[in-house]
Amino acid sequence: MIQIENLTKRYGRVAAVDGVTFSVPAGSVTGFLGPNGAGKSTVMRMLTGLTPPTSGRATVLGKDYRDLVNPGSRVGVMLDASAQHPGRTGREALTLAALTVGVPRTRVDDVLRLVGLTDDEAGRRVRTYSLGMRQRLGLAGAFLGEPEVLVLDEPANGLDPQGIHWMRTLLRDFADRGGAVLLSSHLLHEVQAVADDIVVIGRGRIVAQGSMAELVAGSGSRARSEDDGALAVALEAAGHTATLTPDGVVVDVEPADLGRVALAAGIVVTDLRPHGSQGLEELFLRLTADDSREVAA
Incomplete structure (x- = not known):
């Protein structure tokens, strides 16, 4: 239409x-x-x-x-x-x-x-x-x-x-x-x-x-750690797209791959999961990070 x-x-x-x-x-x-x-x-x-x-x-x-x-x-x-x-x-x-x-x-x-x-x-x-x-x-x-x-x-x-x-x-x-x-x-x-x-x-x-299902399903993982900034840097260095959010680090890889990067960098991960009910918000933040007026602290 x-x-x-x-x-x-x-x-x-x-x-x-x-x-x-x-x-x-x-x-x-x-x-x-x-x-x-x-x-x-x-x-x-x-x-x-x-x-x-x-x-x-x-x-x-x-x-x-x-x-x-x-x-x-x-x-x-x-x-x-x-x-x-x-x-x-x-x-x-x-x-x-x-x-x-x-x-x-x-x-x-x-x-x-x-x-x-x-x-x-x-x-x-x-x-x-x-x-x-x-x-x-x-x-x-x-x-x-x-x-x-x-x-x-x-x-x-x-x-x-x-x-x-x-x-x-x-x-x-x-x-x-x-x-x-x-x-x-x-x-x-x-x-x-x-x-x-x-x-x-x-x-x-x-x-x-x-479709909503396709986009949310492909939105990767979210993790919290003792040093989210260092985790984001390690993920970027490993070739992944990582975004700092108030709820942790959002990245375009499966949880197991994120865990391996954190282990190699010596970063303690306190929470690691696939995208759940907040998948669209996290997807949006990642896709529009370059346009954001906000700077992650």
């Missing part, structure tokens, strides 16, 4: 997006991951016709977004939940969107119920909304036209744990009924819980893509 082929966006000599190719089929959720500034939002803006590509093509439902007849009725988009007029009520914002899309006003009540905004909350000015309420309003707008495809940028931002669980169930149900979801999020545990496929982007290029 979404097809992105060799998509590139340049600003002068800077390539914000460089030759990105991936697809989002019907009945699936694709997690679109990357550090800040990696190019995720630019890809989504090109997909939805807000930014023209320098080269390549992004299509949804077989066409460029701008060529779809009444795209709001077929593609639900939420790129910035704060992009609502602060002086309007939530209901007014949705009613205007309904008139634009051409759906009955009764649909406004349907989506308000869907996202859990009460009549009282819908009657309040958007300027009084919390971040989580703005997110729910943005999701209501995305679902207004009963879409076949969802394109969502950080939809869980500001939601409490119950809200995040609700959103995950909502998106999973949408995909299971045949919809396609492109989901950008920094909440990696939630992405791991809902996504079928993953695309990781760094410095405008795809650094990994595949």
Whole structure:
């Protein structure tokens, strides 16, 4: 349902997006991951016709977004939940969107119920909304036209744990009924819980893509030791890619191989295991280490 082929966006000599190719089929959720500034939002803006590509093509439902007849009725988009007029009520914002899309006003009540905004909350000015309420309003707008495809940028931002669980169930149900979801999020545990496929982007290029099971299964080992810094240096010297994280050293080898390197270097390992439930987070940290603004202490 979404097809992105060799998509590139340049600003002068800077390539914000460089030759990105991936697809989002019907009945699936694709997690679109990357550090800040990696190019995720630019890809989504090109997909939805807000930014023209320098080269390549992004299509949804077989066409460029701008060529779809009444795209709001077929593609639900939420790129910035704060992009609502602060002086309007939530209901007014949705009613205007309904008139634009051409759906009955009764649909406004349907989506308000869907996202859990009460009549009282819908009657309040958007300027009084919390971040989580703005997110729910943005999701209501995305679902207004009963879409076949969802394109969502950080939809869980500001939601409490119950809200995040609700959103995950909502998106999973949408995909299971045949919809396609492109989901950008920094909440990696939630992405791991809902996504079928993953695309990781760094410095405008795809650094990994595949099914969740494939990527997590191939993510190596994690170890803690009496000197994690020395262990990382020893692993790098042995030709492996090692990354220091708050939970230890992440490396692209099996636990037995990591143990042999530690033994040869005389480093005492206190915890050694394959990637478990945090595999996606550790995979992300390793793949995007060059783009990180943080420096490991």
